[in-house]
Amino acid sequence: MKQKLVVIGAGMASGRALEHLFEQARDTYEVTLFNAEPRGNYNRLMLSPVLSGEKTYEEIITHDDDWYAANGVTCRFGEHVVKIDRARKVVVGQNGEAPYDKLLIATGSAPFIIPVAGKDLPGVVSYRDLDDTNAMIDAAQRPGAKAVVIGGGLLGLEAAAGLKMRGMDVTVLHLMGHLMERQLDEAAGYLLRRALEDRGIKVICRASTAAILGEKRVEGVMLEDNTGLEADMVVMAVGIRPETRLAVDAHLEVERGISVDDAMLTSDPDILALGECVEHRGQLFGLVAPLYDQAKVVAQTLIGQSATFTPKEVSTKLKVTGCDLFSAGDFAEGEDREDIVYRDPARGVYKRLVLKEDRIIGAVMYGDTADGSWFYNMIKDGTDVSDMRDTLIFGPAYQGGATADPMAAVAALPDDAEICGCNGVCKGQIVTAINNGANTLEDVRAVTKASGSCGTCSGLVEQVLAATLGDDFDMPTERSVCGCTDLTHEDVRRLIKSQALKSQDAVWQELGWKTRNGCHVCRPAINYYLLADWPLDYADDPQSRFVNERRHANIQKNGTYSVVPRMWGGITTPQELRAIADAAEKYNVPTVKVTGGQRIDLLGVKREDLPSMWYDLNQAGLVSGHAYSKGLRTVKTCVGSDHCRFGTQDSTGLGIKLEKLLWGSWTPHKVKLGVSGCPRNCAEATCKDVGIICVDSGYEISVAGAAGMDLKETEPLAKVATEQEAIEVTTAYIQLYRENGKYLDRGYKFVAKVGLDWVKLQVVDDPENRKALCERFEISQSIYRKDPWAEQAQPGEAEQFRPLVDLTLEAAE
Amino acid sequence: MSWLDIGPIDQIPLRGARVVKTQLGCVAIFRPAEDEVFATADRCPHKGGPLSEGIVHGRSVTCPLHNWVFSLETGQAQGADEGEIETHAVRVANGRILLDGSRLNRQVA
Ligand code: SRM
Ligand SMILES: Cc1cc2nc3c(=O)[nH]c(=O)nc-3n(C[C@H](O)[C@H](O)[C@H](O)COP(=O)(O)OP(=O)(O)OC[C@H]3O[C@@H](n4cnc5c(N)ncnc54)[C@H](O)[C@@H]3O)c2cc1C
Ligand code: SF4
Ligand code: FES
Numbered sequence: 001m002k003q004k005l006v007v008i009g010a011g012m013a014s015g016r017a018l019e020h021l022f023e024q025a026r027d028t029y030e031v032t033l034f035n036a037e038p039r040g041n042y043n044r045l046m047l048s049p050v051l052s053g054e055k056t057y058e059e060i061i062t063h064d065d066d067w068y069a070a071n072g073v074t075c076r077f078g079e080h081v082v083k084i085d086r087a088r089k090v091v092v093g094q095n096g097e098a099p100y101d102k103l104l105i106a107t108g109s110a111p112f113i114i115p116v117a118g119k120d121l122p123g124v125v126s127y128r129d130l131d132d133t134n135a136m137i138d139a140a141q142r143p144g145a146k147a148v149v150i151g152g153g154l155l156g157l158e159a160a161a162g163l164k165m166r167g168m169d170v171t172v173l174h175l176m177g178h179l180m181e182r183q184l185d186e187a188a189g190y191l192l193r194r195a196l197e198d199r200g201i202k203v204i205c206r207a208s209t210a211a212i213l214g215e216k217r218v219e220g221v222m223l224e225d226n227t228g229l230e231a232d233m234v235v236m237a238v239g240i241r242p243e244t245r246l247a248v249d250a251h252l253e254v255e256r257g258i259s260v261d262d263a264m265l266t267s268d269p270d271i272l273a274l275g276e277c278v279e280h281r282g283q284l285f286g287l288v289a290p291l292y293d294q295a296k297v298v299a300q301t302l303i304g305q306s307a308t309f310t311p312k313e314v315s316t317k318l319k320v321t322g323c324d325l326f327s328a329g330d331f332a333e334g335e336d337r338e339d340i341v342y343r344d345p346a347r348g349v350y351k352r353l354v355l356k357e358d359r360i361i362g363a364v365m366y367g368d369t370a371d372g373s374w375f376y377n378m379i380k381d382g383t384d385v386s387d388m389r390d391t392l393i394f395g396p397a398y399q400g401g402a403t404a405d406p407m408a409a410v411a412a413l414p415d416d417a418e419i420c421g422c423n424g425v426c427k428g429q430i431v432t433a434i435n436n437g438a439n440t441l442e443d444v445r446a447v448t449k450a451s452g453s454c455g456t457c458s459g460l461v462e463q464v465l466a467a468t469l470g471d472d473f474d475m476p477t478e479r480s481v482c483g484c485t486d487l488t489h490e491d492v493r494r495l496i497k498s499q500a501l502k503s504q505d506a507v508w509q510e511l512g513w514k515t516r517n518g519c520h521v522c523r524p525a526i527n528y529y530l531l532a533d534w535p536l537d538y539a540d541d542p543q544s545r546f547v548n549e550r551r552h553a554n555i556q557k558n559g560t561y562s563v564v565p566r567m568w569g570g571i572t573t574p575q576e577l578r579a580i581a582d583a584a585e586k587y588n589v590p591t592v593k594v595t596g597g598q599r600i601d602l603l604g605v606k607r608e609d610l611p612s613m614w615y616d617l618n619q620a621g622l623v624s625g626h627a628y629s630k631g632l633r634t635v636k637t638c639v640g641s642d643h644c645r646f647g648t649q650d651s652t653g654l655g656i657k658l659e660k661l662l663w664g665s666w667t668p669h670k671v672k673l674g675v676s677g678c679p680r681n682c683a684e685a686t687c688k689d690v691g692i693i694c695v696d697s698g699y700e701i702s703v704a705g706a707a708g709m710d711l712k713e714t715e716p717l718a719k720v721a722t723e724q725e726a727i728e729v730t731t732a733y734i735q736l737y738r739e740n741g742k743y744l745d746r747g748y749k750f751v752a753k754v755g756l757d758w759v760k761l762q763v764v765d766d767p768e769n770r771k772a773l774c775e776r777f778e779i780s781q782s783i784y785r786k787d788p789w790a791e792q793a794q795p796g797e798a799e800q801f802r803p804l805v806d807l808t809l810e811a812a813e
Numbered sequence: 814m815s816w817l818d819i820g821p822i823d824q825i826p827l828r829g830a831r832v833v834k835t836q837l838g839c840v841a842i843f844r845p846a847e848d849e850v851f852a853t854a855d856r857c858p859h860k861g862g863p864l865s866e867g868i869v870h871g872r873s874v875t876c877p878l879h880n881w882v883f884s885l886e887t888g889q890a891q892g893a894d895e896g897e898i899e900t901h902a903v904r905v906a907n908g909r910i911l912l913d914g915s916r917l918n919r920q921v922a
Contacts, residue, residue, distance in 0.1 A: 440893070474892070517828065520868040520875035520882070543828040547866040547877035555877055559863045804831040804842060805819045807917065 005029040005302065006091050006100040008081045008246065012453075013275030013291040014106035015041035015063055020299035022071050028303055031073045032098045034091070037129055038078030040068065045288065045422070045453050047133045048319050051162030057130060084250040086268060102270055102302060105247060105258060109240040109276040109286075114150070118212030124234045127159045139233040140166035147171070148221045148231040150209055152179040154318060156237035157196065161320040163235075164201050171229055172196070173207040173221070175238075183316045183327040187343075187350050188366040195323050195348070198755065242277045242284060255279045262308040263301045264294055274298050280309065287314050288422045288453055315376050315421050317369070324365075326372035329379045330354065331362030342393045344368075351393055358386040371395035373460060377417045410463040419460050422453035427464055434468045441465065471514060482521035484513050489525065489742040496529050502537045504530065504544070518544075525743035528630070531666060532738045535780035540666075548628035551801075552788045553610055561610060562603040563589075564627035565617055566663065569637040569655035569675075570598030579620030587613050597634035597672070599625055611798035614789035623663075623787035630744075631666045632673075635659040636684065640677030640694065647677035649694035654723055655683075658730060664785040665777070668741035668750065671734060686714045689747040690730050699726040703733055703759070704751035712748050715756050718764045732763040732773035739776070814902060816911040822850065823908070830865035830874070835917050840901060841865035842910060843885050845872050850910055851885035852903040858896035 007014050010033050018031065033040075041063040049055035068075050076093055083092040090097045111126035113119055125135050136159065139145055145168050149160045152174030164170045172179075178189030179196075193203050208224040212234055221229045242257035253259040253267035257279030264272050274294040276285055285291060290311050300307035315328035331354045342351045349367035353360050353375065359382050363375040374396045378385065385392055396412040413419075415428030425448045433447040444461055445451050451458045465473045466483075474483035481489055492511065501507050507526050508517065518526060527544035542550045553561035565580065580600055584592050590604040605613060614624075626633060637655030641647035655675040662671070674685030675692045685691030687707035691714045693700045698721040705714035718729050736759060741750040751759055763770050791797060825831050825844040832839040832855050839855035841864050851872070855865050862878035872885045882891040883898055890896040902913035 516871045519870045519873075520880060523868060523870060543826055543869065546868065551866070555863075555866065557860070557878065559861065559866075799824075800826070800831070803834045803839070804824060806834040807817075807914075808834050808836050 002030040003028060003101040004099055005031045005102045005104065006098050007031060007033045007104045007106060008091065009106035009108055009243075009275070009277075010035035010037070010039075010041045010063075010075075010077065011106055011108045011275060012041070012044050012288050013108070013295055014104060016292050016295035017104065017106070017274060017298040018071070018073070020296055021302055024299060025303045026071070029102070031071070032100075033068070033073050033075050033077075034079055034081045034093055034098075035075075035077045036080045037131070039130065040064070040075060040077055042130065043453060044129070045319070047127075047130065048158035048162055050130075051133050051136055051159065052165040052321075053162075054165075054321070081246060084246055084271075086250055086271075089270070100270075102272065104298065104302075105266070105271065105273040105277060106275045107243040107246065107277045110243045111236060112239040112241050113236055114209060114238055116209055116211050118214060118218070119236070121212060121214045121218045122216070123214065123218030123232065124212060124236060126236050127155050128240075136163060136233065136235065137166065140168045142232065143167075144169065145232045146230050147233045147235060148173060148229055149235040149237060150221075151235075151237035151239070152176070152203065152205070153182065153237065153239070154180065154316065156235070157192075158319055159235050159237055160196070160201050161199070161323075164199060168233075170200075171202040171204065171231075173209060173223070173229075174203065174205045175208055177205055179203065179205070180318070180325075180327075183364075184325065184366075185331055185352060185364050187341075187352070188325060188327070188364045191348055191350055191366045192318075192323060192325060196320075199322075240276065240286065242279070244277055247273070247277075255282075257284050262297075262310075263306065264298045264309060265301065272298055272301060280311065283311055285311075287316070289314050289424060292423055313376070313380050315372065317372075324367055324369045326365040326369035326376075327363065328372070328376045329360070329362035331364050337361070340389075340393045353393060355385070355389075358384050358389075360385060360392075373417060373419060373421075373457075374413060376421075377413070380418070410460065411467045419464060420448075420450035420453075420457045422457075423449040425450035430461060430464045431468050434465060439465065439469060439473065481525060482519055484515040484518050484522050485511060487511060492526070493529055493533075493740070493742070496526075496533055502530065502534045504541065520546075528666060528668065528743050532780070535783050549630070551607070551610065552624055552626075552628065552792060553605070554628045556604065558604075560604045560606055562601050562627070563605050563610070563613060563617075564595065564599060564601045564625040565622035566625040566659070567599040568659050569635055569652050571637075571652060571656065572599075576620055576622055579617060579622060583613050583616050586616065595627070597625075597627070598636050599634065601627070608802050611793045611801050615793040618787070618790050618793065624789045626663065629666065630669050631664070631671065632659070632662045633670050635662075635673040635675065636688070637675045638677050638682035640675075644677055646680060647694070648696050649677060649699065649723070651675045651677035651683065651692075651694050654692065654694075654699075654726065657723075657727060661727065661731065661781075662734065664787075665734070665738070665781060666784060667734065667738050668743050669746040671737075671747065673730070687711065688714065690714075690733060692726055692730070697721065699723070701726060701729050701733075704748040704756070706746055706748045708746075710748070715751070717756070717760060728770060728774055729763055731777050732770040733759065735773040735777040735780075736762050738780075739773075814913045815915045816904075817914040819910050819912050821908055822848065822905055822910055825850070825910075828869045830867075830869060832863075832865045833912065837917065839863075839865070840912070840917070841874075842903065842912070843869055843874060845869050845885065848905055850903050850905055852901040852912055853883070853885060853888055854899040856898070857881060857883075858890070858898060859894070864898065 043060040043062050046060040079093045079095055081091050081093050090099045111128050125132050140163055147163050147168045147170050149156045149172045152172050160170045160172045178186050179192050210224045211222045213220040218231055218234050220231050244254050244258050247258040248254050258273045258277050260273050260278045260280050264274050266273050275291050294309050297307040297309040318325050338355045340353045351365045354362035360378050413427050417427045419427050429448050430450055433444050438444045438447050441462055451461045480486045523544040527541050530538040531540050547555050553563055584602055587609045589602045593601045595601045635655040635658050637652045640651030641649055671689045673690045674683040674688040676683040676685045677694050685693055687705040691702050701718045702714035702716045706712045720726050737750050819833055830841050830843045832841050840852050841855040843851045855863055857864055857876040859881050862876040864874050866877045867874040873882050875882050881894045888898040888900040904911050
């Protein structure tokens with residue numbers, strides 16, 4: 001007969017313990033799993049990416065219905081356990097009892113709520129589970145909603161960053177002098193604060209909350225110094241306390257947490273406990289890494305084998321995209337301690353090591369955390385560092401006189417170096433998995449669990465992959481451009497400018513490309529950077545372009561093409577329409593469609609027919625609409641003051657002027673404009689890369705909108721009085737994007753990276769600079785403002801659209 | 814082998830391709846380097862993309878429809894994708910491209 005195991009709490013720790021148990025002894029226990037949340041196990045650490053919108057709940061589920069079914073787990077989700085009756089060996093749930101032979105308590109912890117007035121008002125939330133996360137997401141839906149986050153630790157900051165990404169106005173209140181004071185020293189705390197403020201999050205330190213204000217729901221927060229803050233939501237993230245109520249009521253031994261011994265047994269030998277609810281030798285736990293070690297011990301104890309839990313040093317990272325920080329060990333100052341500090345103000349990098357008796361006991365890093373795990377391992381191992389003291393801070397790449405190859409740091413790590421802190425996976429295990437055939441991040445994650453929890457070590461795992469597989473591993477694009485180089489897009493752009501690299505070969509050579517001439521990922525990017533930075537020196541290379549931009553038509557799924565002529569500002573004439581109709585008939589175009597961009601698409605044209613069709617269209621004055629390009633696409637307009645009873649300015653005319661000025665230019669990604677004659681906005685200008693709304697007093701220019709995979713309203717850039725100024729600001733903005741954008745970043749991503757304030761500084765506040773940008777745009781346009789169709793329709797060029805030879809004809813002869 | 818002269822090498826753009834039409838579908842002739850040519854079927858085994866329209870890099874081509882990458886030497890799909898394209902013998906002599914027509918012809922006959 002199977003023994004009965006009852007588990008209270010389906011969290012991070014119990015999920016892992018059950019996995020180990022079933023792996024080792026599938027048939028020993030019949031398991032009943034209670035969870036107060038109405039769902040099973042999911043990756044709680046990943047709630048922050050869910051909050052920020054970078055992941056969905058479905059993506060963070062760790063155990064699904066199939067898993068529970070396959071392992072015969074009786075799930076009682078959404079049911080609180082209210083009592084443990086040790087005498088009868090049953091637990092009492094809200095819907096009934098469950099008898100146990102062994103009981104595992106894994107109730108985690110509960111958010112600590114500071115006892116101030118107003119703490120129970122609707123709109124005060126904590127940050128612990130999916131329901132909290134969803135409540136925050138809901139609150140962020142309201143345009144202009146304000147959030148106050150109480151607590152500037154890991155959880156509070158992840159909540160703040162997520163809410164900011166959702167568009168909320170966010171203020172963080174922190175009681176201490178600097179953020180994350182338990183993990184960071186002041187210098188790193190300062191850099192973190194600056195980074196958060198750069199993204200628009202307000203931070204108030206030494207802020208003590210006096211009361212939460214509001215009648216029916218939260219309206220604001222009052223500080224001890226009488227500062228008042230408006231708030232539609234207050235997130236309480238000041239700390240956690242172990243959830244021990246059941247254990248206390250059952251008279252188990254409880255200190256701050258439920259007391260457990262090295263085998264994870266409580267004071268009752270039939271009851272085990274693990275996770276954030278326990279206390280082990282005076283220590284509490286708040287990060288998953290040690291909990292996973294506990295899970296292994298719990299499984300062993302349950303199947304009657306001896307095992308010992310030993311807590312290990314933990315390291316912390318913050319899961320806020322773009323804020324790279326790392327901290328481990330003890331970094332308080334002291335008489336017997338020495339500091340090694342490295343700063344690079346320009347890059348916002350700070351590193352500090354704390355040494356005691358020639359051993360590293362603490363490390364704090366901000367901005368560049370690549371060497372974190374190397375230092376962390378030396379802390380754990382107590383490595384004597386006296387021999388490398390002088391170069392220690394520069395990381396493993398500099399030891400033993402090796403060159404500064406970014407990959408060397410990882411290659412130099414020993415096999416037992418820990419890569420994934422959460423799951424305790426070391427480099428050797430990953431290398432073994434790779435040697436057994438795992439060759440992507442996902443494969444490695446599936447086999448070893450490395451990077452499966454908080455995910456911040458994904459980059460390191462990828463570097464181990466790259467170091468082990470060499471060229472066979474394609475580094476994901478968000479890090480380096482592609483597998484051909486370790487450089488990022490930003491690095492490459494900077495180096496092309498600073499080293500005046502003006503040809504593809506110069507780039508391959510000077511930047512140490514690992515392949516002969518790049519690949520389909522990097523070559524189009526390099527081609528773009530070269531032509532944007534050196535319009536007069538570099539000749540565009542059609543062979544480095546995706547087929548659409550080489551053939552000046554959109555390839556279709558069956559290998560035919562579509563042809564979209566320009567209709568300037570959406571205006572056409574009977575003569576143009578006639579030419580389009582004629583071409584459609586002459587070349588047997590199967591589909592003629594009005595596009596979403598105010599013009600006409602001729603779909604299903606054979607490649608061989610393209611040049612002659614273009615020639616015919618050219619005769620009627622029609623040119624390429626660049627419907628295929630990372631360049632200017634359409635300028636949508638409305639009828640404006642010419643016809644409309646509300647029109648304030650000539651929106652159609654301005655749209656046409658802009659299109660005639662901008663057409664042909666290449667950009668990092670496509671560029672679409674809209675010009676509306678009044679705020680009714682019939683040209684949908686506020687979801688374009690640049691949108692202009694005409695008003696009585698002039699023109700409101702806004703940028704960084706999109707309506708594709710992401711839907712984003714434009715952000716106001718400038719309000720100007722004259723049409724000429726509107727044209728200048730628009731042109732300067734597009735040139736700024738051309739010169740600084742990352743290839744394939746749409747305008748809104750570009751602005752999110754550089755910040756709207758910087759854009760304003762460049763194109764609005766500084767007229768000199770605006771003029772210079774417009775001039776550089778004009779220089780580039782002297783080469784590119786032309787109709788590619790006219791060129792390609794020339795006899796010599798048109799040849800390229802036909803087969804080299806047609807053997808079917810010869811065979812027939 | 815039966816070598817067919819299909820034209821001068823400079824008719825193919827460097828790091829580009831042209832097609833030869835045959836009874837059995839198009840053959841793509843790639844020119845990854847000045848005097849290097851490869852010939853393969855023009856049809857991608859994934860969903861029929863015209864490989865001659867792909868980006869040629871090293872001795873590989875990337876399909877223009879969904880970015881599968883094929884070795885021009887072996888015809889094998891690279892990376893995680895599985896598939897193969899037929900390759901044909903081809904060489905350059907005195908600036909002219911010679912394509913082995915034996916397989917094409919045999920199948921034609
Ligand atoms: C023809 C058209 C659909 C239609 O029948 O109306 C169209 C067709 C395609 N769109 Fe579009 N888009 C068309 C208007 C739009 C619009 C509406 C607009 O411009 O007002 C949008 C949303 C607005 C926006 O861009 O923000 C739109 C958002 C996209 C996206 C998503 C872009 C994004 O940044 O999220 C893609 C994918 C991409 O570009 O990477 C895309 C890509 C495509 C491609 C090029 C897919 C491809 O790579 O082959 C389609 C080509 C079809 C073909 O063979 O011709 N299309 N596409 C429209 C052509 C407009 C024109 O006259 O040039
Ligand atoms: C937003 C967020 C981000 C985090 N990021 C990180 C990170 O980056 N790195 C890191 O190491 N850690 C991180 N943590 C901490 C980590 O999530 C916790 O350490 C871990 O989840 C604790 O696991 P646990 O199993 O002890 O408790 P939990 O995962 O909290 O699971 C406990 C479960 O028990 C249930 N329960 C409680 N009482 C009862 C009852 N009476 N009856 C039935 N069920 C009950 C609860 O509903 C809950 O589902 C983060 C936490 C949060 C909230
Ligand atoms: S939405 Fe655009 S990309 Fe998608 S199928 Fe329609 S035309 Fe193609
Ligand atoms: S058709 Fe070639 S990759 Fe899909």
